[in-house]
Amino acid sequence: MATTQVPSSHLIRPYQLFDDLRKLQVNTLILESAQPVESLVFARVSDPISLAIDQFRIHNVISLPIYDEEQGRFVTIINVLDMVRFLMLKEAYRSLSLPDNSPDEEKVRIVEAVGAEIRKLYYDTRIEDLISSVAVGRPLRVYHPTDPLLDALRAMGYGTENVYSILVSVAEEKERAEKDIKYASIISQWDAITFLLKSGAVNKDGIKDLRAKQVMQCAWITFHKKDDPNQLLPIAPEKSALVLSITKDVSALAAFRIMAIHKVSSLAIISHADGSKRQLLDNISASDIRHLKPENLIDGFLAVTEFLKKLREHPPNPISCDQDTPLPEMMEMALKNNVHRVWVIEKETGSPIGVITLGEMLSTLVGVDGVMMDG
Numbered sequence: 001m002a003t004t005q006v007p008s009s010h011l012i013r014p015y016q017l018f019d020d021l022r023k024l025q026v027n028t029l030i031l032e033s034a035q036p037v038e039s040l041v042f043a044r045v046s047d048p049i050s051l052a053i054d055q056f057r058i059h060n061v062i063s064l065p066i067y068d069e070e071q072g073r074f075v076t077i078i079n080v081l082d083m084v085r086f087l088m089l090k091e092a093y094r095s096l097s098l099p100d101n102s103p104d105e106e107k108v109r110i111v112e113a114v115g116a117e118i119r120k121l122y123y124d125t126r127i128e129d130l131i132s133s134v135a136v137g138r139p140l141r142v143y144h145p146t147d148p149l150l151d152a153l154r155a156m157g158y159g160t161e162n163v164y165s166i167l168v169s170v171a172e173e174k175e176r177a178e179k180d181i182k183y184a185s186i187i188s189q190w191d192a193i194t195f196l197l198k199s200g201a202v203n204k205d206g207i208k209d210l211r212a213k214q215v216m217q218c219a220w221i222t223f224h225k226k227d228d229p230n231q232l233l234p235i236a237p238e239k240s241a242l243v244l245s246i247t248k249d250v251s252a253l254a255a256f257r258i259m260a261i262h263k264v265s266s267l268a269i270i271s272h273a274d275g276s277k278r279q280l281l282d283n284i285s286a287s288d289i290r291h292l293k294p295e296n297l298i299d300g301f302l303a304v305t306e307f308l309k310k311l312r313e314h315p316p317n318p319i320s321c322d323q324d325t326p327l328p329e330m331m332e333m334a335l336k337n338n339v340h341r342v343w344v345i346e347k348e349t350g351s352p353i354g355v356i357t358l359g360e361m362l363s364t365l366v367g368v369d370g371v372m373m374d375g
Contacts, residue, residue, distance in 0.1 A: 020201055021366065026152050026168055027145035030185055032195050040186055042067050045075065045128040049086070050293075052127055056080055057290035062340075063165035065186060066127055074184060076131055076140045079164050080286040081265045086130045087289065088253075088260035092117040096253055096300065107301045119294045142184065143168045150366060156189045157363035164189055164340075164359075189340070189358040193331050196365065202328040207365065212330060213323040215364050216344045216354030217243045222270065222278075225249045229257040243355050245270050248281055252292070252307035253300035255284050266341060268318075268352055269304055280343055280352040282308060282316035320345045323353065331361055 042065040043052050055064055068075045087093055092114045143152050143166055156163050165188040196202055221233055222245045233242075245268035246255055255267055266285040270278050284304050291311050292300055299307055308316065319333055320343040330342045344354035 020199075021150045021153070022148065024149040025145060026143050026147045026149050026187075028149055029152065029187055029191060029195050030145055030168055032191070032198065040065065040184065042074070043127055044069060045126065045131065047127050048123050049083075049125050049127060049130060050122045052078065052130075053083065053122070053290055053293070056083070056287070062287050063186070063188065065167055065184065066131065074140065074142070074167060077163075077165055077167065077186075078127070078130060080289060081259065081263070082130060082134050084256050084286045084289045085134045085260040085263070087121065088257045090121060092121060093253070093257070096297075107298055111298050115294060115297070118297060122294055140167065145170075152187065153192050153362055153366045156192055157359055157366065189362060190335070192362055193358055194335060197328065197331055197335070202331065202365065208326060208328055210327040210364065211323065212321055212325045212327070212342075212344045212354070212356060215327060215360060216323075216356050217360070218354040219243065220245060220353070222247065223250060223254075223258055223267075225251075225254075229254055229261055233262065243268065245352075246284075246304060247272070248305045249303050251301055252284070252288075252304050255304045256286075256289060256292070256300075259286055265357075266355075268343065268355065269308075270352065278351045280318055280320060280345065281305065283318050283341070283343070284308060285340070318343055320352070322347045327361065327364065330356055334358060334361075 041059045045068045063077050063079045065074045066076050165186050167184045169184050220243045224247050244264050269282040272278050319337045319339050341355050341357045343352050346353045
């Protein structure tokens with residue numbers, strides 16, 4: 001395991017934006033971005049895990065509201081990282097470890113040995129089991145159209161949980177927003193970033209001048225093929241600073257296990273662990289779990305680059321910028337290219353040195369966890 005620490009500038013929290021946002025309600029964002037209630041993609045607590053994965057894949061979403069028919073309300077939102085953690089930490093998947101250069105016959109034998117258990121996990125296990133095992137302690141807050149917009153934006157910042165979306169009740173009375181959740185709209189980080197760009201809020205002095213080097217995660221840890229995904233990280237996993245990466249020969253299954261164990265939603269795929277030679281080849285994210293099912297489980301043994309090649313019709317093209325790129329430009333790059341993160345490349349060497357997610361963009365602009373953050 002290799003570790004690289006890239007110095008970064010002081011992280012600025014531009015409070016100039018707060019006065020404008022304090023005047024607005026969640027309804028402002030709903031009118032701009034949210035989909036009609038009838039189009040809400042969701043699942044039920046009694047549905048099988050396979051249905052949730054199908055919903056993620058078919059509708060190309062990374063968050064899924066979960067409805068409890070007995071209670072008559074939505075009870076939580078699960079996301080693709082929850083799914084990765086639920087599956088990859090099960091004993092059936094943990095047993096899918098093989099020595100380097102194992103023959104294909106051995107891979108087939110291992111898959112057949114645990115295949116029945118994994119199929120049961122997909123098709124017989126209910127979503128309520130996922131909720132009880134990995135989403136415990138994440139209570140669902142349902143917003144009302146009259147709630148402060150700033151609170152809703154902060155909820156999707158890069159806090160202690162990966163909150164990619166929030167639910168907004170359509171109940172007319174605010175007091176019934178939590179109890180009467182038969183219908184709701186969903187708002188994502190994507191919608192929030194789009195709104196902030198369209199509103200012109202990010203063009204204020206002190207905000208438009210923010211650079212990638214002031215916002216990015218920059219402590220770089222690389223897993224090699226020989227490394228154990230379970231090993232402790234040499235740096236405390238503070239989400240505001242940590243980037244995990246893998247070399248191109250690491251298997252897709254190992255990549256998903258690293259995400260599950262260390263609770264990260266994406267891994268950079270690099271050519272070399274050495275910082276001076278390191279080149280960004282691609283990235284694998286928790287959303288790619290949508291394409292690994294019992295029927296093609298053997299593909300999980302492929303090197304991660306080969307696994308991703310089977311999923312995509314186009315060559316890998318990870319979206320990147322240099323360390324001096326302005327924050328508004330990074331936001332536009334993410335939206336234009338339909339990605340949730342922008343990688344930061346050092347000008348002089350072309351080596352990746354950091355990453356900025358949609359959540360970090362929001363946190364930088366509005367703070368996180370309901371607390372105003374000053375520079």
